[in-house]
Amino acid sequence: MPAERGSTTGVTSTPIAGSAVSFSGTGVAASRGDPDPTGTLGADPFRRRKKRLLRTARGAMVASTLSTLVVIGGIVVAFLLAPGSRQVRSVYFDVHDMWQAFLGDPHAGFYSVGAGLVINIEMFMIGEVLILVLALVIALIRQSKSPLLFPLRGLAIVYVDFFRGVPLILVILAIGFGLPALYLPVVSSQSAFVYGVLALVLSYSAYVSEVYRAGFNSVPHSQIASARSLGLRPRTAMRHVVLPQAVRTIIPPLLNTFVSLQKDTALVAVLGAVIEANRAAEIYSSTVFNYSGYTVAAILFLLLTIPLARFTDHLIARDRSRRLAGVT
Amino acid sequence: MSAPEELPAAGDQAAGTALRIEGVHKSFGQNHVLKGIDLAVDTHQVICLIGASGSGKSTLLRCIDLLETIDAGRINFFGYDITHPDVDEILVRRQMGMVFQSFNLFPHLRVLRNITLAPVKALGVPAADAEEEAMALLRRFGLGDKARDYPERLSGGQQQRVAIIRALAIHPRLMLLDEVTSALDPELVGEVLDVVRELALAGMTMLLATHEMGFAREIATRVVFLEDGVIVEEGPPSQLFDAPRDERTKRFLGRVIEAGRM
Numbered sequence: 001m002p003a004e005r006g007s008t009t010g011v012t013s014t015p016i017a018g019s020a021v022s023f024s025g026t027g028v029a030a031s032r033g034d035p036d037p038t039g040t041l042g043a044d045p046f047r048r049r050k051k052r053l054l055r056t057a058r059g060a061m062v063a064s065t066l067s068t069l070v071v072i073g074g075i076v077v078a079f080l081l082a083p084g085s086r087q088v089r090s091v092y093f094d095v096h097d098m099w100q101a102f103l104g105d106p107h108a109g110f111y112s113v114g115a116g117l118v119i120n121i122e123m124f125m126i127g128e129v130l131i132l133v134l135a136l137v138i139a140l141i142r143q144s145k146s147p148l149l150f151p152l153r154g155l156a157i158v159y160v161d162f163f164r165g166v167p168l169i170l171v172i173l174a175i176g177f178g179l180p181a182l183y184l185p186v187v188s189s190q191s192a193f194v195y196g197v198l199a200l201v202l203s204y205s206a207y208v209s210e211v212y213r214a215g216f217n218s219v220p221h222s223q224i225a226s227a228r229s230l231g232l233r234p235r236t237a238m239r240h241v242v243l244p245q246a247v248r249t250i251i252p253p254l255l256n257t258f259v260s261l262q263k264d265t266a267l268v269a270v271l272g273a274v275i276e277a278n279r280a281a282e283i284y285s286s287t288v289f290n291y292s293g294y295t296v297a298a299i300l301f302l303l304l305t306i307p308l309a310r311f312t313d314h315l316i317a318r319d320r321s322r323r324l325a326g327v328t
Numbered sequence: 329m330s331a332p333e334e335l336p337a338a339g340d341q342a343a344g345t346a347l348r349i350e351g352v353h354k355s356f357g358q359n360h361v362l363k364g365i366d367l368a369v370d371t372h373q374v375i376c377l378i379g380a381s382g383s384g385k386s387t388l389l390r391c392i393d394l395l396e397t398i399d400a401g402r403i404n405f406f407g408y409d410i411t412h413p414d415v416d417e418i419l420v421r422r423q424m425g426m427v428f429q430s431f432n433l434f435p436h437l438r439v440l441r442n443i444t445l446a447p448v449k450a451l452g453v454p455a456a457d458a459e460e461e462a463m464a465l466l467r468r469f470g471l472g473d474k475a476r477d478y479p480e481r482l483s484g485g486q487q488q489r490v491a492i493i494r495a496l497a498i499h500p501r502l503m504l505l506d507e508v509t510s511a512l513d514p515e516l517v518g519e520v521l522d523v524v525r526e527l528a529l530a531g532m533t534m535l536l537a538t539h540e541m542g543f544a545r546e547i548a549t550r551v552v553f554l555e556d557g558v559i560v561e562e563g564p565p566s567q568l569f570d571a572p573r574d575e576r577t578k579r580f581l582g583r584v585i586e587a588g589r590m
Binding site: 232 | 426430
């Protein structure tokens with residue numbers, strides 16, 4: 001038995017006759033697949049020859065700058081040298097067209113992509129608030145243990161499954177064209193903007209309710225036990241103990257979801273009647289037969305989403321460094 | 329003392345019995361943790377539960393605080409059967425103070441808010457009154473300057489003292505302390521035991537699970553030794569520690585002495 005075990009470990013397969021140094025230098029390194037086991041400097045088992053450039057902080061910076069330049073340069077060169085480069089540049093990156101699309105010109109029959117973005121921001125802002133509220137309600141229903149809420153709980157599960165499963169663009173089409181077709185009072189007489197926001201809220205609330213639920217579950221059970229032991233009612237404990245702690249942990253994933261909500265507002269373009277950035281670009285391209293409007297829309301969306309994405313990263317990093325500092 | 333006050337609605341204040349536990353069983357799945365516990369605690373008594381980890385001490389305390397539902401038996405609290413199905417366990421918990429091994433302070437609330445949360449939100453005490461009382465308690469236990477701090481800024485000993493104050497702030501008629509020093513560094517144990525000692529001297533009725541045998545000997549009216557979910561032996565500390573009758577008690581105390589904990 002011992003002989004069998006020895007043959008599988010790799011360490012014992014090398015002769016143990018040598019000193020402790022040669023044991024760690026050759027045996028372990030070789031068995032772990034070190035690409036250059038002979039790179040050890042002399043007898044010191046903790047050293048290996050590093051690339052000269054990477055030995056200092058400044059060297060590392062030079063190296064990263066160089067590699068970035070090479071990569072970006074490569075992409076630019078490939079783009080410029082491509083056989084269709086000239087064509088693509090004039091259709092997608094025409095400076096004059098981009099400026100025209102950005103400003104818009106009602107007399108020429110097209111709308112401003114820049115003004116369209118304001119509508120995207122409006123949809124985002126209104127949608128965001130409604131999503132936070134609706135998702136919280138769904139999450140609380142799913143979390144509750146009350147037997148009276150049982151039917152609602154089932155409904156909440158179906159809701160989340162449904163709206164997480166159906167592509168957002170289909171939800172927008174169904175709401176935007178389906179509800180008006182019903183000819184119901186109030187429900188069927190809203191603007192396309194309202195239907196667009198409604199579709200976003202319905203779909204995103206399903207996701208965000210799951211984020212909330214993950215947050216609730218991240219609060220240790222001992223916190224709930226101590227709230228209960230103090231005689232707090234479940235609702236009071238939820239409001240003053242669980243929820244505030246849950247919200248803290250879910251802020252980064254929540255912001256992450258909102259980054260994608262920001263750009264998904266562009267999907268409302270399929271309804272046609274909401275002239276947001278994407279729709280304005282579409283109209284521009286079909287009027288002037290130049291796609292530079294889309295490029296403008298893309299740039300504007302980037303300007304919108306990148307700050308929120310960076311802010312999210314910042315919060316995650318701060319949370320991480322706090323936790324590493326032993327503060328729980 | 330042993331008046332027949334078994335009737336659920338009796339509510340006798342005359343009898344000095346704070347807690348009477350009868351035939352309590354509790355299982356978690358296949359794990360039979362409490363196997364028929366009988367125990368009585370009179371007012372102003374300090375009862376120490378000792379026994380190895382897993383003997384059922386914590387589970388018993390959690391059952392008394394109604395954090396766990398018992399499978400069989402009865403728990404009588406100042407003459408009322410609190411295991412009756414019609415009992416609102418929240419109202420019962422408002423008369424008991426529970427302190428946990430791991431403090432369980434609310435990390436998002438400052439020390440003062442940790443203490444006033446239950447009086448204000450559960451008992452309806454005006455915020456100003458609750459704060460005044462919380463400050464008085466904090467000062468009494470040497471934590472007056474910590475009121476505005478978040479729990480994470482406090483040492484383990486300070487956190488546990490705040491947890492005890494938090495439980496006291498609801499004016500409990502019974503305190504349940506579940507190994508309140510087990511999560512502390514050795515040098516911080518003393519300050520927490522000082523607080524418990526002060527409560528005992530003030531006449532607080534207490535039931536505490538502990539591994540601190542010296543402390544149990546010092547403050548306990550009665551020591552109760554649990555093993556495998558049954559009470560093996562109970563008696564005054566002098567008798568239980570110095571002249572244990574049961575073999576299992578002797579074995580347990582022998583191991584404790586061997587580990588240098590007594």
